[in-house]
Amino acid sequence: MTRFRNVGLFLVLAALWGSAFVAIRAGLEYFPPVLFAALRYDVAGVLMLAYAVATVDRWRPRDRGELLLVAVGATLLIAAYHAFLFVGQQHATAAAAAIVVSLSPVLTTGFARALLPADALSPVGVAGLLVGLAGVAVIARPDPSNLLATDSVAILLVFCAAVAFALGSVLTRTLEASLPIETLEAWSMLGGAALLHVVSIALGEPLEPSAWIHPEAVGALAYLALGASAIGFLLYFDLLERLGAVEINMVSYVAPVFTAITGWLYLGEVIDAATVVGFALIAVGFVLVKRRALSRELRHGWRRLSSD
Template sequence: MSTQAQRTTSGQITLVVEIGLLLLLSLIWGSSFTLIKVAVPTIPPFTMVAVRVTIAAMLLLLLAIAQGHALPRQRSVWAAFFVQGLLQSALPFTLISWGEVSIPSGLAGVLNATPPMFVLAIAMSTGRARQTVTRWKIIGVALGLAGVAVTMGLDALSGIGSAAPLAQAAVLGASLCYALAPMWGQRFSKLPAIVTAAGAMSCAAIPMVPAALILERPWTLAPTSQAVAAVIVLAIVCTALAMVIYFRLIRTLGPLGTTSGSYLRAGFAVALGTAWLGERFTLSSMAGMALILAGVVAITMPPSARTSRGN
């Protein structure tokens, strides 16, 4: 086998590995919506997130040390970790957990499939994507926005003070955080993924622990065993393990490629919510979900795939 052929084969294997990791991350984060729905009735949002990020931070720090990595000492790096922790964990976890008090986990998962649209919109507004904006991407953004509007319902504006529209808006706010997080996270490309994950998660715990203690007094709670188990799985699998995969994918696939897994995550969230929680959706919700997923696919589909479909 020639050197060029070996390089091509190696590149193909690497791509398969990265896509496999993206699928795994989508499954892990898709299941998090179901786990949050199980936990939130007896463990309120701030407490749930505080426990989740604290356990994950401890595991990631221990793993980084065990692998022989030294944590950065520069204040500027830790300031950047703090922003990353807010964008990737503290804010979106809290917004989603609060939102799922009032809406189904599957709906939350679909509304949270919108980060690629935010990534594209931000890139367009900052001038970073002017040469890569295509007709399909514009169509994708339009479809996604229409899907959000249909999913939230035509009466959302009239009922803006009620729980459901605000809950849906909170989940969309989490999507914006998830769009900004990989863009910010690119600055850590020279650090090992485990170090970045440990630093960012540790910083996420800093505001969440006192917020939970002050606002929800967790020592007064009486969580069910299922809720406790759900939070433990959220911390170990959906946060600690997921963050290591996530920061690797930022380096290998980039922000848009990494966030493209959000529509796969949405599919897993809907399937798990239906199978485990018996969730049902209205016709408008299903139509909105379909529009959102179609929009994300249009934005993230490689140009070669569009060309082949047109032939």
């Protein structure tokens, strides 16, 4: 029964995070991109902080190391990731954005190996990283005669979002500080929201509150803040403890399926062949990079099934 529960929650998480890309694309019709991301984490950060206060003993950072940990999370995992993603999604389909972001686990492994030279990627791992990058190139389809074409730049920005998230994930694990994950997420969200507001002001994004009260705008913001962020991260914490990092990473490869379905139903977006090929290449890259961990998980799962 526990296994079915985990599978069910996994699919719910994939649906929430996959459809979030559609909500972003819908909300961008009413909000400037960076301000939209900031408002999302204004709400989500307050909710997550309330949850941390209610559930963990250490609901705030206490020393310089923990503050540095929060600063990295706020800067890379929240502010940089979402600024690039939301700006890029103005001209990228929801499905293409979700697929490019699914490269994050591959990039995370690459950064981890780069920062720890004693644990360098094997030739097969390097090949996996290159295959994943090739998948991004297939989706972007850059025109050599016009490398600054809007669609190509949009995919490049989403790729930069994946890079920021991967680097932030590695740095938060290498810093010698520990915080409950709920506390880290809460303060990272609030700090990231503050940084996003600063960037929004610096970019001179327009403030048009009259557009924000449109039902679709309110729905998109509420879905991102409550569904994809607050509920999504709570499910992620629960599944991370139950499944482990390798299995939970697979949500990155299920989420684009939900993105494609909801994008087609709600936005009328059609998935072309290049996007499908790009997704396949990124998935193959993930398997090559994570082949040992996946093999261990498969053996462990087979032993559990055999013992039942």
